[in-house]
Amino acid sequence: MTTDWHLDPGLLTQYGSGVLEPSRLMAVEAHLSACAPCRALIPADEAWLADSWSAVFDDIHAPRIGPVQRLLARAGLPEHRFRLLTATPALRWSWLLATATVLTLAVAAAWLGSDSTQLVGHAFLVLAPILPVVAVSGAYGPPADPMHEITGTTPAAGPALVLWRAVSVIGVAVVMAAVAAALLPGPGWYAVAWLLPALLLCTGTLALATLLSLPVAAGVLGGLWLTGVLSAAGTSGELIVASMFGPTAQLAYLLAAALAAAVLILRRRRFDLGES
Ligand SMILES: [Zn+2]
Numbered sequence: 082m083t084t085d086w087h088l089d090p091g092l093l094t095q096y097g098s099g100v101l102e103p104s105r106l107m108a109v110e111a112h113l114s115a116c117a118p119c120r121a122l123i124p125a126d127e128a129w130l131a132d133s134w135s136a137v138f139d140d141i142h143a144p145r146i147g148p149v150q151r152l153l154a155r156a157g158l159p160e161h162r163f164r165l166l167t168a169t170p171a172l173r174w175s176w177l178l179a180t181a182t183v184l185t186l187a188v189a190a191a192w193l194g195s196d197s198t199q200l201v202g203h204a205f206l207v208l209a210p211i212l213p214v215v216a217v218s219g220a221y222g223p224p225a226d227p228m229h230e231i232t233g234t235t236p237a238a239g240p241a242l243v244l245w246r247a248v249s250v251i252g253v254a255v256v257m258a259a260v261a262a263a264l265l266p267g268p269g270w271y272a273v274a275w276l277l278p279a280l281l282l283c284t285g286t287l288a289l290a291t292l293l294s295l296p297v298a299a300g301v302l303g304g305l306w307l308t309g310v311l312s313a314a315g316t317s318g319e320l321i322v323a324s325m326f327g328p329t330a331q332l333a334y335l336l337a338a339a340l341a342a343a344v345l346i347l348r349r350r351r352f353d354l355g356e357s
Pocket residue numbers: 086087088112116118119120
């Protein structure tokens with residue numbers, strides 16, 4: 082674009098000191114982007130430019146490496162895999178903090194109120210299997226992942242990434258729930274009774290995600306679990322424990338989880354990855 086009109090010195094001074102109103106600012110910037118002589122009149126703050134550029138350059142070329150990554154790298158996890166995993170929404174601090182808070186409250190409530198200890202124990206057994214499923218629902222795709230449009234265009238996107246992320250969030254959620262279970266007063270088997278239901282709900286959610294979107298699959302199975310528990314409960318907490326966590330039920334969870342895993346392996350190419 083060529084023009085006979087150029088920015089006068091007064092306007093350039095106002096632009097430089099940042100006092101122009103938005104409409105005039107836009108006009109000046111439009112002219113500057115097209116006119117090299119006027120651009121040359123703007124004094125460049127070389128030090129500021131150099132600082133900004135080196136900060137950007139450093140962030141891109143030498144990302145900070147935390148202790149967790151160092152540990153995983155030593156265990157053989159390649160760096161690019163780690164980058165994709167740490168971009169998992171359900172592994173963000175906010176999500177981890179929320180999970181930790183829920184578990185801490187459960188443990189604290191169980192220790193503080195001796196009358197309600199058993200009730201809290203039952204509530205923990207019912208809710209602990211849901212936590213990994215909630216984490217899985219946020220492991221991939223919209224609406225949980227604002228980066229999804231970008232992630233989805235990378236060669237690494239797809240079933241393998243969903244499984245990697247699912248395994249990592251299940252791992253983190255299970256470790257957190259296991260710590261809480263160990264701190265919970267009450268019968269020792271509380272600490273492990275929720276593990277097989279959690280395994281079934283997670284593999285079931287992933288298997289169902291070959292048919293539905295991940296959040297919907299998680300919602301359906303989480304809802305089924307809660308409905309099942311509530312209908313088994315009636316009025317007595319003892320009934321929940323006997324019918325939902327007894328040896329027969331545990332065996333059924335294990336078999337169903339194996340079935341879900343088989344479905345998942347057979348249909349793994351059909352993940353509904355949420356592309357609209
Ligand atoms: Zn000009």
